[in-house]
Amino acid sequence: MxxxxxxxxxxxxxxxxxxxxxxxxxxxxxxxxxxxxxxxxxxxxxxxxxxxxxxxxxxxxxxxxxxxxxxxxxxxxxxxxxxxxxxxxxxxxxxxxxxxxxxxxxxxxxxxxxxxxxxxxxxxxxxxxxxxxxxxxxxxxxxxxxxxxxxxxxxxxxxxxxxxxxxxxxxxxxxxxxxxxxxxxxxxxxxxxxxxxxxxxxxxxxxxxxxxxxxxxxxxxxxxxxxxxxxxxxxxxxxxxxxxxxGGKSAHLVLEGADLGRAVPVIARALLLHAGQTCTAGTRVVVHESLHADLVAALAPFFTAATVGPGLGDPTVGPVVSAMQAERVRGFIDRAEREGAVVAAQTPMTDTGGGYFVPPVLFDQVAQTAELFLQEVFGPVLAVTSVSSDTEAIDAAHNSDYGLTAAVWCTDVDRALRTARSLDVGQSYVNGYAPGGGVELPFGGTRDSxxxxxxxxxxxxxxxxxxxxxxxxxxx
Structure with a gap:
């Protein structure tokens, strides 16, 4: 070079x-x-x-x-x-x-x-x-x-x-x-x-x-x-x-009856992509209370099994871009714990030398008033929040100043499509999610996005x- x-x-x-x-x-x-x-x-x-x-x-x-x-x-x-x-x-x-x-x-x-x-x-x-x-x-x-x-x-x-x-x-x-x-x-x-x-x-x-x-x-x-x-x-x-x-604070809406086997790997991969430094990372999971425990249990292994290291070694997660960004993400993690969010899983950290590494964290029981729920982190941090109805899920998704992307997970496609069409975002997915979408899909947001x-x-x-x-x- x-x-x-x-x-x-x-x-x-x-x-x-x-x-x-x-x-x-x-x-x-x-x-x-x-x-x-x-x-x-x-x-x-x-x-x-x-x-x-x-x-x-x-x-x-x-x-x-x-x-x-x-x-x-x-x-x-x-x-x-x-x-x-x-x-x-x-x-x-x-x-x-x-x-x-x-x-x-x-x-x-x-x-x-x-x-x-x-x-x-x-x-x-x-x-x-x-x-x-x-x-x-x-x-x-x-x-x-x-x-x-x-x-x-x-x-x-x-x-x-x-x-x-x-x-x-x-x-x-x-x-x-x-x-x-x-x-x-x-x-x-x-x-x-x-x-x-x-x-x-x-x-x-x-x-x-x-x-x-x-x-x-x-x-x-x-x-x-x-x-x-x-x-x-x-x-x-x-x-x-x-x-x-x-920016974005994209939400996955996991409705009652969703296929977790289909949803969970996609949610985890989207969040871990480029250490969460993606505006469409899907950093919030709004899940129906009937699926809450099963979803968190299914997500946890993706975090505990992830590897962290230099990008040329092709780990699951590389470093964030700078020392300043690493400190910013760690600040969000510290404040989330102080606000009462529960660490459900975290990637083990190995000795990676002098790089800017932040191990991914899965947070559960994140309040809708919490900073972690409302603000863009731009790091490998996922927030899970439970709701009791589709209406509450839609309201939770809109409880943010951003409107970039969202995904709706539900085996009842009519219900999923109605929900997806109600979201004030630039891209809305049903039973799938691709951060940013394909080359052919128009991309952009609403509100602060x-x-x-x-x-x-x-x-x-x-x-x-x-x-x-x-x-x-x-x-x-």
Missing amino acids: PGRFGLAVGGGIRDPQRWKDTVDPATGEPLATVASATPEEVDAAVVTARAAAPQWAERSPGERGAVLRRLGALVRRDADVLARLETRDTGKPLAQGRADIAAAARYFEFYGSVVEGFLGDSIPLGPGSLAVVERVPHGVTGHVVPWNYPAQITARSVGAALAVGNAAVVKPADEAPLVALAYARLAREAGIPDGVLNVLPGGAEAGSALVAHRDVDHVSFTGSVATGRVVAAACADRGRPALLEL GYGREKGVEALREYSRTRTLFIDIASH
Whole structure:
């Protein structure tokens, strides 16, 4: 692995004004020296993207799509290297890193294909006129990418933005920028013109410069609620649209008569995925009282049998991303015990050296007023709460400021579907759960989970705007 990673701008690599060392979460030791962009460097990247955008937009959807599909093929070609970069950068187990890279390739392939069928519309107004509605790119899109799923989130937002003809400036988190920088190199090999994809790692200063830039026409942001509100305000100040994917406190509603043999493994895997650092982790289980004891007993072995260790060793659970994040999660665990939650199971902790490891914890009897029930932890902590009816389960699910995803478990499908449709969330599953869902499924939330939709064909609408052409037809 090269020791230094510069700024990927205009098809080349530029040395920055300043460097920053990233840290391997599995060891706490330096991993790489990476550029940390200044506002001036962000401005230069936006100017570069602005110059490249018109020519890229003029290409046909078929031409842009072919290039994106080539990029997807190159990601698959380099999948092993990219997966290891993702694992070293974020700490996640290698199997999860490989799955993320496979999903990333699929995003580029999907958007490279579906854009060819992304059609406009016509409006019937009678024989004297013709109205046509076409979809056109915004121009320059800014993408602020978090540290938990950089490989996937970069691919899903950039893939859609480039497919409809935008030029992109990407600001990956300075904790985990390596795969996004690798995409910039592969994009040039795939034939994406210089300046169409620019990647500048950096911290809050770079992010603020990007989202407030006068020549950025659309911003996508994935991160915290507090920062998302700042991003929304910055975009509103200059009258530009924003897509916000913020936090989540997703609930599993295990109704009376649910099949625990089907539900429990899915609930456990979703929570343990990437040490719970997933906005759709499914961190609350709201279970009918008749199934409460059996559910906790069935969940416990997934926690006691889990392994914790460096991601390259492919354990069940790797480290969290930083020392600060580890302390944050431990604080939630300590406060939950003080508030009366009961530890039903916990993963044994072995000597893992100097990394940022937090053993997973299963909490039972979590009150609906407790911090653990209400707030996003972003760590491997699951809260179980019992209720006595479907109505109470729905009310409990809504007892949160978030509205990202949820799952309903019940063998009575009519009852499950009624419940799922009553939930104020962006994605609602029945007898299954996939954190974030597939490439084809629109993804986003309600309330404090943000607005706008990534993924699926819906993302092509987000990264484009309508233009109406009206033609008056002269009579004979």
